[in-house]
Amino acid sequence: MDAIIKNFPSDAVDTRPTLAEAEEAVRTLLRWAGDDVSREGLADTPKRVAASYRELFSGYDQDPEEVLGRTFEEVAGYDDIVLVKDIPFFSHCEHHMVPIIGKAHIAYLPGGKVLGLSKIARVVEIFGRRLQTQEAMTAQVASAIDGTLQPRGVAVMIEAEHLCMAMRGIQKQGSTTITTTFTGAFKSDPHEQVRFMTLIRGRG
Template sequence: MDARVNPLPTELEKSVSHSRPSQAEAEAAVRTLIAWAGDNPEREGLLDTPQRVVRAFGELYAGYEQDPKAILARTFKEVGGYDDIVLVRDIPFHSHCEHHMVPFTGKAHIAYLPHDGVVGLSKLARLVDIFARRLQTQENLTAQIIDAINENLGPRGAAVMLDAEHMCMSMRGVRSQGVSTITHRFTGVFAEDRSEQDRFFAMVGKR
């Protein structure tokens, strides 16, 4: 977890000044939480748990080490003059609520109207993954995805919709299972033209 995947300063590092704990300190924190939960961190089944949890955190929160700009840097201009909606729907994602650090999972739908070329379709899925692998709220995740598309692709318009179930509602608190939360944001032509919004909803299958 100590190894940096990308040497560029992340958004978190730019906005918050802090020293990153060592792996040993992180593992000690996990042992403390195990003891606080009421179990014995020294029993056989839990001896290696702190190391496993820290390693898992390295995967679950890998988005802090990745640069969205690099993902969207390469575009393709030879598209035969295509200038209509490009939609990638049903992109699966999992993230963690920044309030309780429990998962929320769902699907993302991303559309944009090209201005000067298109980006590889897999890059949009990778963009979702970068931001999802951080502590998030669904609203902020929606905004970060579309802002990155606008800043790096400069499309005539963009649309993002997330549909997710939050474990902080289904596993704890009100314990309401099967509840779906939908967030969306439109920019450019999609924000200005209701018919473009309707086209997006129809293509996503929400109308």
């Protein structure tokens, strides 16, 4: 699990460029795109882009293990599915650095402990605010919850539109990609997978 949910490798932290270097990189890209970086409309663009990237990729500076660290054991014997669905997120494709816009559905079967519901959404946010592939993000969310909470099973489904496919290349707008990951009882018992899917689609 550690390999999946780590933040920057230590050497990457040591070599992170300065703010001034990041802003200069933006100026270089603007010149490469063919624009005039000295014109009024672009005067503050490098500063704005650097600040925006700090926010958009803030997931690198957050540890999902810390977010998931506090659990609750007073569950009054509850041991059935806990599902949080339709969690919106924004991420960026690691191949083109173009947005991914989607929603996540996450469920787990408690093994004696439960999470605060907001923690589940926070984990999606942490992994979403990194350069991603949808497949990797789906696995990372499931692994973080499974490894920290140690429930009887975890189920994750992500549905997303990739603007690298809508804005460039094949340029097909409106197409949705769906990925799933199951662990524990959700992986071994098809009935639990059906229950998960049924609850997501609102027929449970």
